[in-house]
Amino acid sequence: MFASISSAVLIGAQGYPVRVEAHVGKGLPGFSIGGLPDESVREARDRTRAAILSTGLNFPSIKVTLNLAPSDQPKSGSAMDLAIAIGILAASGAVPPESVATLAFIGELGLDGSLRPVPGVAPMVGALGASDVVVPVGSAIEARVAALGTVRLVDSLGELVAVLNGHMPWPDHDAPEPPCEVVFIPDLADVQGQPHARTALEIAAAGGHHLLMVGPPGSGKTMLASRLAGLLPLLDRERALEATMVNSAAGVQLPAGGLITRPPFRAPHHTTSGVALVGGGSTTVRPGEVSMAHCGVLFMDEIAEFAPKVLDNMRQPLEDRYITVSRARVHVQLPADFLLVAAMNPCPCGGGAPGACQCNDAHLQRYVRRLSGPLLDRFDLRVNVHRPGVEELLSYAPGESSAVVALRVAAARRLAEERQGCLNSRLSGSRLDEFAPIDDAGRAVLRYELEHDRLSARGYHRIRRVARSIVDLRDAGQLQIDEEAIQVALGLRASLNSTMRIGRVA
Amino acid sequence: MSADDGHLAALAGLQLMNPNRLRHVLHGRSAAEAFDMATGASAPSPVLSTIFHKNEGLATRWRQQRSEQPPESWAASCAAANIQVVSESDPRYPAQLRHDPGAPAVLFVRGDLSVLDARRVGIIGTRNATQQGRATAARFGAELADANVVVVSGLARGIDAAAHRGALHAPSGRPVGIVGNGLDIPYPKQNTDIWNAVAERGVLISEWPPGTRPDAFRFPLRNRILAALCEVLVVVESRETGGSLITVHEAINRSVVLMAVPGAVNNRASAGTNSLISDGVQSALETADILMALGLDGRRAGRQRFDARPRPRGPQADIVAACRNEPRTLDGLLLATGLAIGEVALALARLERDGWLIENGGWFEVVDEWVDLT
Numbered sequence: 001m002f003a004s005i006s007s008a009v010l011i012g013a014q015g016y017p018v019r020v021e022a023h024v025g026k027g028l029p030g031f032s033i034g035g036l037p038d039e040s041v042r043e044a045r046d047r048t049r050a051a052i053l054s055t056g057l058n059f060p061s062i063k064v065t066l067n068l069a070p071s072d073q074p075k076s077g078s079a080m081d082l083a084i085a086i087g088i089l090a091a092s093g094a095v096p097p098e099s100v101a102t103l104a105f106i107g108e109l110g111l112d113g114s115l116r117p118v119p120g121v122a123p124m125v126g127a128l129g130a131s132d133v134v135v136p137v138g139s140a141i142e143a144r145v146a147a148l149g150t151v152r153l154v155d156s157l158g159e160l161v162a163v164l165n166g167h168m169p170w171p172d173h174d175a176p177e178p179p180c181e182v183v184f185i186p187d188l189a190d191v192q193g194q195p196h197a198r199t200a201l202e203i204a205a206a207g208g209h210h211l212l213m214v215g216p217p218g219s220g221k222t223m224l225a226s227r228l229a230g231l232l233p234l235l236d237r238e239r240a241l242e243a244t245m246v247n248s249a250a251g252v253q254l255p256a257g258g259l260i261t262r263p264p265f266r267a268p269h270h271t272t273s274g275v276a277l278v279g280g281g282s283t284t285v286r287p288g289e290v291s292m293a294h295c296g297v298l299f300m301d302e303i304a305e306f307a308p309k310v311l312d313n314m315r316q317p318l319e320d321r322y323i324t325v326s327r328a329r330v331h332v333q334l335p336a337d338f339l340l341v342a343a344m345n346p347c348p349c350g351g352g353a354p355g356a357c358q359c360n361d362a363h364l365q366r367y368v369r370r371l372s373g374p375l376l377d378r379f380d381l382r383v384n385v386h387r388p389g390v391e392e393l394l395s396y397a398p399g400e401s402s403a404v405v406a407l408r409v410a411a412a413r414r415l416a417e418e419r420q421g422c423l424n425s426r427l428s429g430s431r432l433d434e435f436a437p438i439d440d441a442g443r444a445v446l447r448y449e450l451e452h453d454r455l456s457a458r459g460y461h462r463i464r465r466v467a468r469s470i471v472d473l474r475d476a477g478q479l480q481i482d483e484e485a486i487q488v489a490l491g492l493r494a495s496l497n498s499t500m501r502i503g504r505v506a
Numbered sequence: 507m508s509a510d511d512g513h514l515a516a517l518a519g520l521q522l523m524n525p526n527r528l529r530h531v532l533h534g535r536s537a538a539e540a541f542d543m544a545t546g547a548s549a550p551s552p553v554l555s556t557i558f559h560k561n562e563g564l565a566t567r568w569r570q571q572r573s574e575q576p577p578e579s580w581a582a583s584c585a586a587a588n589i590q591v592v593s594e595s596d597p598r599y600p601a602q603l604r605h606d607p608g609a610p611a612v613l614f615v616r617g618d619l620s621v622l623d624a625r626r627v628g629i630i631g632t633r634n635a636t637q638q639g640r641a642t643a644a645r646f647g648a649e650l651a652d653a654n655v656v657v658v659s660g661l662a663r664g665i666d667a668a669a670h671r672g673a674l675h676a677p678s679g680r681p682v683g684i685v686g687n688g689l690d691i692p693y694p695k696q697n698t699d700i701w702n703a704v705a706e707r708g709v710l711i712s713e714w715p716p717g718t719r720p721d722a723f724r725f726p727l728r729n730r731i732l733a734a735l736c737e738v739l740v741v742v743e744s745r746e747t748g749g750s751l752i753t754v755h756e757a758i759n760r761s762v763v764l765m766a767v768p769g770a771v772n773n774r775a776s777a778g779t780n781s782l783i784s785d786g787v788q789s790a791l792e793t794a795d796i797l798m799a800l801g802l803d804g805r806r807a808g809r810q811r812f813d814a815r816p817r818p819r820g821p822q823a824d825i826v827a828a829c830r831n832e833p834r835t836l837d838g839l840l841l842a843t844g845l846a847i848g849e850v851a852l853a854l855a856r857l858e859r860d861g862w863l864i865e866n867g868g869w870f871e872v873v874d875e876w877v878d879l880t
Contacts, residue, residue: 193837193841194837195837195840195841195847196835196836196837196840196847197837199847214867214868215868346867351867353773353774353832353833353869354636354637354775354833354866354867354869354871355632355634355635355636355639355743355773355774355775355776356634356774356775357634358634384835384836384867384868385868386835386837386838386868386869388837389838391841392837392838392841395841445855448859474848483852484848484849484851484852485848487848487851487852487854487855488847488848488851490851490855491836491851491854491855494867494868
């Protein structure tokens with residue numbers, strides 16, 4: 001009359017184990033669910049009932065009570081459908097209780113008794129630990145990424161009941177082929193000219209520095225940004241799992257091997273809402289774009305067109321590399337460690353060579369003010385990108401390919417990791433003194449810039465961090481930062497707007 | 507401060523007032539009479555009744571304003587901002603404007619109108635000027651002021667401001683600023699320092715009473731006053747359809763001598779001046795050319811300021827040469843010089859520090875020794 005079935009629920013990007021307790025006993029016929037189910041869980045009553053009847057089994061016509069333990073935690077989603085159905089069947093004797101004791105069940109039921117995949121199978125299976133888990137055939141890849149025990153694939157409720165009753169062995173379903181995907185990684189060799197911006201990309205990739213590209217329309221900002229992910233090294237097992245978990249929770253199609261090993265590249269449109277960007281929702285907290293870009297690149301094209309409020313949401317993830325989403329009933333911490341690349345025009349009209357801008361002061365100020373100072377401060381690199389002239393387009397030989405640059409990037413990252421245990425962009429003031437000492441000539445340059453109010457205290461650290469990456473890329477053995485590296489770093493902080501004169505004080 | 511000031515300012519400050527209406531209202535009447543008539547205290551003249559007839563509600567609005575903003579409050583705000591009110595019948599009214607077809611009926615003035623008795627050259631140009639354009643304007647301004655010529659300009663961003671800064675740089679400079687809004691609101695804000703310096707050392711003129719906002723339509727109107735007040739008008743940089751060309755048009759109507767500074771053919775900021783020159787306008791290459799047009803001896807003018815900047819050598823000289831004709835980007839310089847990015851960055855930084863180059867939105871321009879005034 002009672003059965004307890006193991007299942008899991010997804011909250012944010014994290015899976016939590018849940019016991020589905022089913023009781024079938026005397027009382028007026030009815031079906032109730034306790035344990036803070038939301039509407040999507042309550043709907044499981046109708047789905048499981050229909051699925052059980054469609055499978056040709058008997059749905060108990062007496063009182064059916066379900067409890068989802070721990071019962072003080074709000075639960076959402078259809079992933080517990082299968083566990084609920086099995087619980088009812090076990091409690092009513094249609095399935096021997098001992099056959100389900102060591103199994104966990106995840107999956108959504110169709111009214112015909114078929115099983116459907118749900119988002120977030122990877123983190124849910126991960127939360128279940130070593131127990132064997134039954135999942136829909138469509139979730140095979142995600143489940144296997146995270147499973148410690150055996151993954152059983154099942155096509156329908158009828159099939160599962162037959163197996164549990166010993167009428168047939170576990171079926172041997174082939175994991176579905178993911179939709180034929182041609183992995184297209186844009187190559188840096190396609191970019192004609194733009195030596196300055198290329199350098200900036202390489203430095204951003206090597207040191208993990210956030211990059212802002214400022215340039216008129218048609219100067220290739222988007223093209224350059226989309227090539228950054230290809231310069232980053234492949235993710236190690238641990239980072240790949242983190243990225244896979246959060247992307248699985250967000251319902252993103254995973255690649256063929258299941259694990260996301262290539263750094264993800266996310267490019268949200270500028271109409272994206274604050275919740276879609278950082279994650280949220282009232283009962284179901286879903287990861288936002290910043291979490292989907294975890295371990296990869298977040299590209300914000302036309303960043304000045306994003307609503308200022310939406311942009312300010314980005315501050316915490318940029319600072320802490322995770323985002324805490326708090327709602328009345330749920331508090332969720334989502335990973336958000338990404339490399340931010342943003343692009344914007346120098347002014348509303350697009351700008352161009354000196355004397356070409358048509359904007360009036362008020363428009364300019366309004367445009368530039370949309371990026372708040374604190375956000376602007378997060379960009380270690382701010383580079384002007386220009387439309388290449390005819391001469392430049394014709395005379396440049398094809399540039400280096402991503403593969404060549406990626407080798408240098410990987411070497412520089414390894415160097416930083418061995419020296420200080422983190423990327424150069426994470427170096428704080430005191431650690432900079434230790435790991436990025438500056439020679440006398442370089443120090444003189446910085447003193448001049450500081451004395452002439454062209455460099456702020458924050459900008460000073462930023463320049464040192466970037467210079468560290470420049471030296472790492474150029475000369476592996478050199479600990480001291482020289483004047484040339486400082487000057488290149490100074491050249492990589494574009495003035496945002498010449499008339500406002502805010503840019504020079506970086 | 508005469509009793510008329512308040513009435514004149516109140517008249518000019520009526521809603522939807524324009525230079526023509528003001529002229530008709532004031533025609534041969536004292537300020538108080540004209541104000542009474544315009545605000546319905548006495549019977550309107552035939553011309554005014556036609557205006558009222560054609561513009562429904564105008565008479566009511568003006569009547570309302572009589573009580574809302576009485577002449578006394580206008581007089582007080584003029585006095586507070588140290589603004590003189592000069593009507594056409596006033597002996598202080600500039601002689602150059604007296605016979606002008608578009609002469610404003612009332613002028614609001616900060617500073618000394620007798621500055622206009624000297625020789626006067628207008629220097630105008632685009633607000634979106636290049637660094638070189640601004641430096642040229644500053645040099646002309648300073649050297650003309652040195653030759654005791656008064657520089658007339660519009661106090662706008664870009665060329666206008668540079669010309670005024672140049673004129674103020676010369677110890678004897680007494681610049682004239684013609685503006686399109688109330689004299690109590692410096693516009694644009696970043697030029698507040700020049701605005702006040704011009705009022706202090708030269709004269710600041712507007713046809714609008716204090717409190718008038720800088721609406722777009724007022725600037726073409728002020729251009730006619732600017733054109734009427736100069737003997738020679740120099741256009742330093744202008745787009746093919748720039749506001750400067752309105753001033754040029756007004757200058758041509760008044761037979762003012764026109765000069766233009768040529769620029770590179772692919773420079774958008776010089777498109778207007780280059781086409782003026784191809785239409786036969788005289789070119790102004792140095793200050794002596796302008797003094798010559800005034801009939802003055804320009805041989806001593808235009809002596810360069812002492813150039814204390816260290817001469818660029820090696821790669822620095824290559825970079826200055828590459829930027830000499832047109833602004834260049836870092837990418838363009840890498841291509842032109844064939845140097846590595848580190849070397850170019852190093853050279854650019856030193857050139858910028860020494861004052862040879864200036865960076866503007868990622869473009870590097872060669873500047874001359876006058877750049878500190880732009």
